[in-house]
Amino acid sequence: MNITVEPASITYEATAACYLFFSKQEEGDLAVYAQIEGTKIKGNCILDQTGKRFEGEYTFELERELPSFEVKRFLSAAAARAIRRAAAAHGKDLVLPWGLMLGVRPAKLLREYHERGYSYEEAAQRLVLIYGISEEKAELLKTVAQKEAALLSQTDDSLVSLYVGIPFCPTRCLYCSFVSNDMRKSKNYIEPYCELLVREIHAMREVTEALGKKVQTIYIGGGTPTSLNENQIARILEALTDGLDTSNLKEFTVEAGRADTVTREKLQVIKQFPVSRVSINPQTFHDTTLERIGRCHNVADVCRAYEAVRETADFQINMDLIAGLPGESEKMFRESIDRLLELGPENATVHTLCLKRGSRLSQGDDEVDAHNVNGMLSYAQSRLTEQGYFPYYLYRQKYMVDNLENVGYALPGTENLYNVNIMEESQTILASGCGASSKLVNRETGKIERVFNFKDPIEYISRFDEILERKRKILDLI
Numbered sequence: 001m002n003i004t005v006e007p008a009s010i011t012y013e014a015t016a017a018c019y020l021f022f023s024k025q026e027e028g029d030l031a032v033y034a035q036i037e038g039t040k041i042k043g044n045c046i047l048d049q050t051g052k053r054f055e056g057e058y059t060f061e062l063e064r065e066l067p068s069f070e071v072k073r074f075l076s077a078a079a080a081r082a083i084r085r086a087a088a089a090h091g092k093d094l095v096l097p098w099g100l101m102l103g104v105r106p107a108k109l110l111r112e113y114h115e116r117g118y119s120y121e122e123a124a125q126r127l128v129l130i131y132g133i134s135e136e137k138a139e140l141l142k143t144v145a146q147k148e149a150a151l152l153s154q155t156d157d158s159l160v161s162l163y164v165g166i167p168f169c170p171t172r173c174l175y176c177s178f179v180s181n182d183m184r185k186s187k188n189y190i191e192p193y194c195e196l197l198v199r200e201i202h203a204m205r206e207v208t209e210a211l212g213k214k215v216q217t218i219y220i221g222g223g224t225p226t227s228l229n230e231n232q233i234a235r236i237l238e239a240l241t242d243g244l245d246t247s248n249l250k251e252f253t254v255e256a257g258r259a260d261t262v263t264r265e266k267l268q269v270i271k272q273f274p275v276s277r278v279s280i281n282p283q284t285f286h287d288t289t290l291e292r293i294g295r296c297h298n299v300a301d302v303c304r305a306y307e308a309v310r311e312t313a314d315f316q317i318n319m320d321l322i323a324g325l326p327g328e329s330e331k332m333f334r335e336s337i338d339r340l341l342e343l344g345p346e347n348a349t350v351h352t353l354c355l356k357r358g359s360r361l362s363q364g365d366d367e368v369d370a371h372n373v374n375g376m377l378s379y380a381q382s383r384l385t386e387q388g389y390f391p392y393y394l395y396r397q398k399y400m401v402d403n404l405e406n407v408g409y410a411l412p413g414t415e416n417l418y419n420v421n422i423m424e425e426s427q428t429i430l431a432s433g434c435g436a437s438s439k440l441v442n443r444e445t446g447k448i449e450r451v452f453n454f455k456d457p458i459e460y461i462s463r464f465d466e467i468l469e470r471k472r473k474i475l476d477l478i
Contacts, residue, residue: 017080021087043078056085099132165433257281260297262305281320323376324353346414
């Protein structure tokens with residue numbers, strides 16, 4: 001698809017809207033135009049494809065001229081709505097609960113309107129007007145934005161978070177596009193990686209102390225951190241916590257996402273450190289789906305892992321589920337939600353399947369039924385909220401089925417601050433390990449500097465001196 005956009009300032013947004021309806025591989029020429037005429041914002045789209053012409057247009061008719069911060073927003077939305085109408089003429093109309101809203105952090109956008117003097121209700125309705133999001137999603141967004149605002153008030157410039165990435169898993173899941181390496185192929189790199197990771201964690205701690213910052217949250221993610229053995233886990237936890245002032249440490253999370261990596265011996269090691277949260281991520285409570293997506297455990301293993309964590313210490317537990325997995329009906333997903341509620345974790349994160357280009361799912365023949373995914377999410381929201389959970393953070397990704405969302409739910413007082421801080425980019429997060437990205441946030445200017453690590457364990461090991469040099473440069477950047 002050849003795409004031209006005027007004005008050029010909305011090229012990214014218009015192109016992204018185009019790919020909601022058309023694939024990059026499709027033949028054709030698509031021209032998009034948007035302009036302001038007083039209180040009217042007009043969008044036009046012309047698609048020439050296979051000798052046929054399809055057109056769409058849309059006009060916002062406003063009562064007054066737009067403030068400067070909204071001009072690009074309305075131009076982009078007018079263009080996107082015109083694209084949608086051209087696509088409908090082509091026979092490609094879609095049901096989009098989020099309308100034509102793009103972007104990872106919609107709650108951040110709503111809070112921006114609130115900070116400009118809108119009530120949360122007015123802000124939500126403004127987004128309905130611009131992007132055409134459904135009232136159901138507007139209500140969800142309003143709830144999340146208010147909760148996030150309360151949680152974000154708990155941080156300030158004196159606090160940072162630490163992240164450690166473990167890029168190993170027992171197997172690579174069908175849908176996975178993360179920095180994750182199958183341990184059957186990468187086992188020879190695990191011990192050298194851990195040795196260097198400990199050195200990088202020490203360097204990260206030194207940067208934290210040199211900046212005079214205190215640590216609010218720690219998160220060890222992956223991959224699957226509990227893929228490591230007991231000794232390796234202990235060394236990493238010790239490097240993070242030895243001599244750490246924990247007076248401001250609100251939470252410490254370790255992902256134990258794969259049930260086949262959870263042992264009582266590893267949990268006893270974790271218990272010796274100030275870890276407060278453990279994630280066990282079944283993704284589904286159906287054995288047939290677990291096998292299909294490449295997991296080496298079954299539902300009974302998930303339940304055993306859950307009970308082992310409960311019996312080891314007073315950890316708060318998060319569990320993840322994915323809506324839209326290949327072969328799963330809405331009935332099957334509802335059964336997974338109900339099974340999760342029977343266990344009763346403090347947190348539940350409900351993801352929408354994401355068809356990332358780096359995953360085996362996007363390259364294979366597995367069929368994904370996208371038509372019922374929003375119904376799955378609605379059921380999850382209804383059941384979780386009636387059981388006392390509430391949505392407290394929300395984010396979206398490219399290539400999500402039906403352009404939907406991921407939502408974190410929590411029982412009162414058990415929200416994961418790290419999740420909110422990382423998604424809303426409200427706090428400096430210093431990161432170590434493969435694929436880790438440090439985010440250096442200037443809360444006064446809103447500017448964010450990023451410092452990236454290498455994604456591949458072999459490159460991480462062979463170029464480790466460069467990793468340490470980047471850690472030293474963080475001091476200059478801040």
